[in-house]
Amino acid sequence: VDGNYYSIKGVSTALLAAPFYLLGLWSGAFGLVPFALITNVVLSACVAGTAVLCVQTLGFRIHTAVLAALAVAFSTMIWPYSKTLLTEPANALGFMLAMWGVSTNARTKSIPALLVAGIGLGLAVASAYIHLIALPLFLLFVILGQSCRRLSGMEWRARLSRALFLLLGFIPFGLGLAYYNTIRFGGPFYTGHNLAALSLGFRIDTLLGGLYGLTVSPYRGLLFFFPPFFLLPLGLWLLSRDHRRTGEAVLIGALVVVELLLYSSWTVWWGGFTLGPRYLLPLMHLMVVGLAP
Numbered sequence: 001v002d003g004n005y006y007s008i009k010g011v012s013t014a015l016l017a018a019p020f021y022l023l024g025l026w027s028g029a030f031g032l033v034p035f036a037l038i039t040n041v042v043l044s045a046c047v048a049g050t051a052v053l054c055v056q057t058l059g060f061r062i063h064t065a066v067l068a069a070l071a072v073a074f075s076t077m078i079w080p081y082s083k084t085l086l087t088e089p090a091n092a093l094g095f096m097l098a099m100w101g102v103s104t105n106a107r108t109k110s111i112p113a114l115l116v117a118g119i120g121l122g123l124a125v126a127s128a129y130i131h132l133i134a135l136p137l138f139l140l141f142v143i144l145g146q147s148c149r150r151l152s153g154m155e156w157r158a159r160l161s162r163a164l165f166l167l168l169g170f171i172p173f174g175l176g177l178a179y180y181n182t183i184r185f186g187g188p189f190y191t192g193h194n195l196a197a198l199s200l201g202f203r204i205d206t207l208l209g210g211l212y213g214l215t216v217s218p219y220r221g222l223l224f225f226f227p228p229f230f231l232l233p234l235g236l237w238l239l240s241r242d243h244r245r246t247g248e249a250v251l252i253g254a255l256v257v258v259e260l261l262l263y264s265s266w267t268v269w270w271g272g273f274t275l276g277p278r279y280l281l282p283l284m285h286l287m288v289v290g291l292a293p
Contacts, residue, residue: 006184008192010127012090043089044082048072050096054289057103068288076284077276087127091282094124111165118169139163141251202265210264214277225276226284238293252290
């Protein structure tokens with residue numbers, strides 16, 4: 001719009017790196033890059049810590065929660081990505097905060113937990129716009145809950161009002177991103193991907209190739225970079241056997257299926273010159289929660 005060049009990447013990691021950048025600027029030691037690279041180290045540690053909270057919220061014992069945190073740290077790709085400034089650790093933290101928030105609310109009716117869930121989803125979307133697809137799934141979880149019984153009008157109104165608190169946590173991020181898109185690309189829904197040198201977008205003709213590539217290919221396949229993925233159906237089935245956890249099992253399964261299909265149809269599904277299925281890294285930590293049983 002103003003003749004300047006802007007990045008089309010998510011802004012979350014850049015904003016979260018600002019305090020470390022300022023710390024490096026203030027210290028005058030080691031240069032600014034090493035300080036900025038602390039960002040994803042901190043975010044990755046927070047992801048592991050949030051995994052403990054999520055698993056405990058589902059009713060599992062502390063040793064299971066600790067094992068989940070260790071799985072996050074050592075069985076996913078977050079360790080090598082913690083040494084970069086890519087947005088995936090911020091994505092992962094956003095999803096984990098959202099999962100903890102809605103799970104906590106389902107058990108305690110905590111309004112602050114829903115606000116945290118909305119903030120988590122805002123963080124995920126500020127990292128990659130594609131994660132906006134997760135918002136309606138989390139809202140459905142809050143509204144429908146764990147029960148399949150017929151609800152009264154009062155119960156429906158109570159659940160809808162709780163969903164509004166989730167949106168309340170998300171809206172500041174949505175408005176901020178809309179304003180940012182407007183001043184750099186001319187409209188709230190213009191993300192800049194249409195202006196990229198590559199023809200970026202979703203195409204049905206890449207779906208099968210992308211699905212193969214992201215699941216079983218040696219190049220980017222989950223089979224080679226996160227083998228527990230293939231135990232996920234069993235884990236979610238075991239999770240859903242307890243009616244208090246059925247909603248979380250359905251939510252995790254829906255998120256994995258929807259985002260896997262979306263990324264498989266993305267023209268650059270392989271994620272560029274990176275390690276493994278980069279785009280699926282945020283989902284791996286939700287899968288660890290689903291594998292807790």
